Amino acid sequence: MWTYEKRLQYPVNIKNPNPKAAKIIMSQLGGPDGELGASMRYLSQRYTMPYKQVTGILTDVGTEELAHLEIVSAILYQLTKNLSIEQIKQSGFDAYFVDHTTGIWPSAASGMPFTSVCFASKGDVITDLHEDMAAEQKARTTYDNILRLVDDPDIIDPIKYLREREIVHYQRFGESLRIAQEHLDSKNFYAINPEFDKC
Amino acid sequence: MCNEREALMKKLMQANFVLDDMRLYLDTHPCDEEGIKIFEAARMQRDEFLMEYEAKFGPVLADNGVTNGQWNWIEKPWPWQNEV
Numbered sequence: 001m002w003t004y005e006k007r008l009q010y011p012v013n014i015k016n017p018n019p020k021a022a023k024i025i026m027s028q029l030g031g032p033d034g035e036l037g038a039s040m041r042y043l044s045q046r047y048t049m050p051y052k053q054v055t056g057i058l059t060d061v062g063t064e065e066l067a068h069l070e071i072v073s074a075i076l077y078q079l080t081k082n083l084s085i086e087q088i089k090q091s092g093f094d095a096y097f098v099d100h101t102t103g104i105w106p107s108a109a110s111g112m113p114f115t116s117v118c119f120a121s122k123g124d125v126i127t128d129l130h131e132d133m134a135a136e137q138k139a140r141t142t143y144d145n146i147l148r149l150v151d152d153p154d155i156i157d158p159i160k161y162l163r164e165r166e167i168v169h170y171q172r173f174g175e176s177l178r179i180a181q182e183h184l185d186s187k188n189f190y191a192i193n194p195e196f197d198k199c
Numbered sequence: 200m201c202n203e204r205e206a207l208m209k210k211l212m213q214a215n216f217v218l219d220d221m222r223l224y225l226d227t228h229p230c231d232e233e234g235i236k237i238f239e240a241a242r243m244q245r246d247e248f249l250m251e252y253e254a255k256f257g258p259v260l261a262d263n264g265v266t267n268g269q270w271n272w273i274e275k276p277w278p279w280q281n282e283v
Binding site for chain 1: 226259
């Protein structure tokens with residue numbers, strides 16, 4: 001069960017529309033390392049997770065990613081508000097506009113639609129936590145790349161916040177991996193899969 | 200446009216952020232007594248700011264969506280509509 005709070009986790013106040021920036025930031029909505037995939041990854045993995053601390057982390061990070069999905073959507077909404085047809089044509093936003101107008105739809109910057117292929121839920125704690133740590137770093141790299149491509153401080157501010165959260169999540173998943181390994185035979189973490197095998 | 204609503208929302212966001220961050224920390228450090236104190240202090244602050252914000256500027260939670268017998272939940276702007 002989830003309850004909606006009518007506020008953003010971090011404020012988004014963009015004064016100047018910028019469809020060119022929207023085209024690239026869109027990747028953090030529905031791209032391979034975006035917030036939709038992030039939330040679905042953790043919220044899917046948690047059901048078979050045997051350790052309560054790790055189930056907690058997957059639930060709470062997965063929930064925070066939904067808040068980040070809303071922040072990225074708010075950025076996209078504000079970047080594409082009140083656009084003229086001239087701005088849409090000149091920025092190259094026309095390829096998106098023809099299918100979605102200025103509606104928010106999750107896809108990568110390349111136009112590839114969101115797909116669950118971009119995340120894993122392998123049903124194995126060691127495998128999934130390595131996936132999660134890598135995912136946080138991939139998202140951090142993507143935010144770094146966005147920061148290389150935009151210069152509006154109104155965009156940079158919330159993007160830097162989201163980038164910082166990837167680092168905190170990476171840290172918490174690293175601790176989760178340590179907790180999982182402490183539960184397993186320290187001589188061989190890979191002897192069994194505690195999400196499946198009875199031991 | 201630095202008004203009272205924005206200032207109070209900022210306080211609410213800050214208290215909530217402490218909760219968001221500490222929630223994750225406590226998941227992997229459930230026995231950290233200092234962490235639990237920080238979490239509880241932030242929760243009390245959050246509750247105070249939330250009550251004050253909702254009384255002055257309308258519902259943040261749909262459960263508090265009725266104001267003076269009216270469904271007020273849908274009347275105030277949505278968070279992405281921030282007009283600067």
